[in-house]
Amino acid sequence: MSEGGRPPRKPGSASGPARRVPGPGRAAPGASAKPRAAAPVRPAPSSAATAADGVRISKLMAERGLCSRREADTYIERGWVFVDGQRVTELGTRAPANARITLAPEARARQEERVTILLNKPIGYVSGQPEPGFQPAVSLIGRDTQWRADQGTVFRPAHLKGLAPAGRLDIDSTGLLVLTQDGRIARQLIGDDSEVEKEYLVRVDGQLVPDGLRLLNHGLSLDGRPLRPAKVEWLNDDQLRFILREGRKRQIRRMCELVGLKVVGLKRVRIGRVRLGELPTGQWRYLRDDEAF
Numbered sequence: 001m002s003e004g005g006r007p008p009r010k011p012g013s014a015s016g017p018a019r020r021v022p023g024p025g026r027a028a029p030g031a032s033a034k035p036r037a038a039a040p041v042r043p044a045p046s047s048a049a050t051a052a053d054g055v056r057i058s059k060l061m062a063e064r065g066l067c068s069r070r071e072a073d074t075y076i077e078r079g080w081v082f083v084d085g086q087r088v089t090e091l092g093t094r095a096p097a098n099a100r101i102t103l104a105p106e107a108r109a110r111q112e113e114r115v116t117i118l119l120n121k122p123i124g125y126v127s128g129q130p131e132p133g134f135q136p137a138v139s140l141i142g143r144d145t146q147w148r149a150d151q152g153t154v155f156r157p158a159h160l161k162g163l164a165p166a167g168r169l170d171i172d173s174t175g176l177l178v179l180t181q182d183g184r185i186a187r188q189l190i191g192d193d194s195e196v197e198k199e200y201l202v203r204v205d206g207q208l209v210p211d212g213l214r215l216l217n218h219g220l221s222l223d224g225r226p227l228r229p230a231k232v233e234w235l236n237d238d239q240l241r242f243i244l245r246e247g248r249k250r251q252i253r254r255m256c257e258l259v260g261l262k263v264v265g266l267k268r269v270r271i272g273r274v275r276l277g278e279l280p281t282g283q284w285r286y287l288r289d290d291e292a293f
Helices: 057-063 069-077 105-113 183-190 212-217 251-258
Strands: 081-083 086-088 101-103 116-121 174-180 198-206 231-236 239-244 261-271 284-286
Touching: 057 069, 057 081, 057 101, 069 081, 069 183, 101 105, 174 183, 198 251, 212 231, 212 251, 239 251, 251 261
Parallel strands: 174 261
Antiparallel strands: 081 086, 081 101, 116 174, 116 284, 198 239, 198 261, 231 239
């Protein structure tokens, strides 16, 4: 035993380092051991990615009206999104709520190609998914049904790709229906925080209960949830004007039933600042560049 309590080295060991005695879980000398894979080199996280307590970038983009969340994911995957000047390409990345978000020119060009269509929906067509025996309203969109007075954009079959209704209009109702490829417009019209007005002309039958007009304006609930304040007034003996800022399923018909009235005709004539105007029933036109909801 040498000084310090260490055993002397064996002959022949001076030319190389002493071997360690394998501990628990270690392979014995000479045994075949699976080589450990090298740790992958990861890029340094951006300032957006380090904000673990931030908000998903796709959510921020939708809230700011830059695009829909689905479109945001597509733009992020393609590297078309910049947060505080840094390109972001990983889905789920978060950023501070006040982060500056900009789009690459490719994303802006893609948005400019998207179209929004205004349709005067006839009775008997469903605004959303097809139902047995009925056709979806989008089936009315084609070259033959485009309004002759619409001389701006030329119809192309590509305009039907991803075209979806931005809001509902009951199968037995008629009037203005918006179909769009643009997620920004869809969110503006049907997002939970939408404040865009929808105006309807409603023909009714029955006897209005006492204080019924006041209840139609504010005070009714559907499915256990109070309705937002509305603007409702008589236009003549059997017709009401409704202006709503929400769109529950069959909302106007159910509101009228609660106050003793039955709807016999319903037509939507305005969404925001866009009016149905002279657009014929069953025909459509493009939203113009000088129009906005």
